[in-house]
Amino acid sequence: MASAKINKIITMDKSKIAAVIPCYNCERTIQEVIKNTQRYCDNIFVIDDGSQDNSVKNVLYSGASVISLGRNLGTGKATREGLQLAIQKGFELFITLDADGSHLPSDIPNLVAAHINYEHDLTIGDRWTNAKLPDIPSSKRVANFFATYLTNIILSTSLTDVACGFRIFSLKAAKVTAISSTLDDFGFIYETINLVKQEKLIFSNSPVEVRYDANYLFATKINELNAFLFWCKKMSKEQEIKDKIHKIIELVENFKVLSLYLSRVGIYIIAHPIQNYSSYIFQLQNEFFVSTYPIIEI
Secondary structure, three states: OHHHHHHHHHOOOHHHEEEEEEEOOOOOOHHHHHHHHOOOOOEEEEEEOOOOOOHHHHHHHHOOEEEEOOOOOOHHHHHHHHHHHHHHOOOOEEEEOOOOOOEOHHHHHHHHHHHHHOOOOEEEEEOOOOOOHHHOOHHHHHHHHHHHHHHHHHHOOOOOOOOOOOEEEEHHHHHHHHHHOOOOOOOHHHHHHHHHHHOOOOEEEEEOOEOOOOOOOOOEEHHHHHHHHHHHHHHOOOHHHHHHHHHHHHHHHOOOOEEEEEOOOOEEEEEEEEHHHOEEEEEEEOHHHHHHOOOEEO
16 A cells, blocks of 8 residues: 555656745744755745744745745745645645654655545645654643544534645645735634535545754733634634533633543643743643633533
8 A cells, every 4th residue: 555655746847836834933944945855846936934043045045936925924824835836837736844853754755645545625634643652742632632623513514634734735835826815924724624515525634753952831812822712712613512612712812721531532631821832732621630720611
């Protein structure tokens, strides 16, 4: 099975594939990301989202095309601009991946092969199914588990990872995203799934590796958490779910601890605010200790 997938990607015309890499202050990693992506894709578009470091200079050294947004407008805006440009230039398959080195370009062959073999329009990298324990901070895993759980409820899907930016788009999915998406912030990641679903296009996950640099604190930024929660509140068709999401939003706005019970899977999560970092740390909670904070059951 694996060799068949690899053979299929090898026979593809790399000139028909475009990679879109949104970039914000990634001077340390962007050159290596471009270098490794060039092994699988001849056309790389880096969309600089107002970086204040040497990211743009390093992209130019690497020989990739760079489009600068001039100021920080958000990962959604940067990705959409990249897809629009690549569509205009006539490409047929579109890869998006992060500039910070967390995604491994060596996963591109198998990710594209899964996309083609299963006739997907959108293939989303799944960072969790095959992840090794040292690769992912527990807070990152728990936060993403919560996002996937709530997204699946709202969209009636069964995805294993909804927030991974390592994705493959067909021309149809890229056009739908480029034309119809409206969110410039991190909510774009979730909005894209809904847009593809509304068009009755085919989408699913496929495993990828991931790596995170523990020199940085991997907490969930409040602006990203709010982008997700506001999108969920807007998209939810159940008033009860809307009301519970609204309660969570109010707690976040006031830097309060979140105590959540995911009733469909029987899991408790507590998220602690870290004001100095404008972030939250998500942790699994043993049911023995859950009475400390008021619980919101979802």
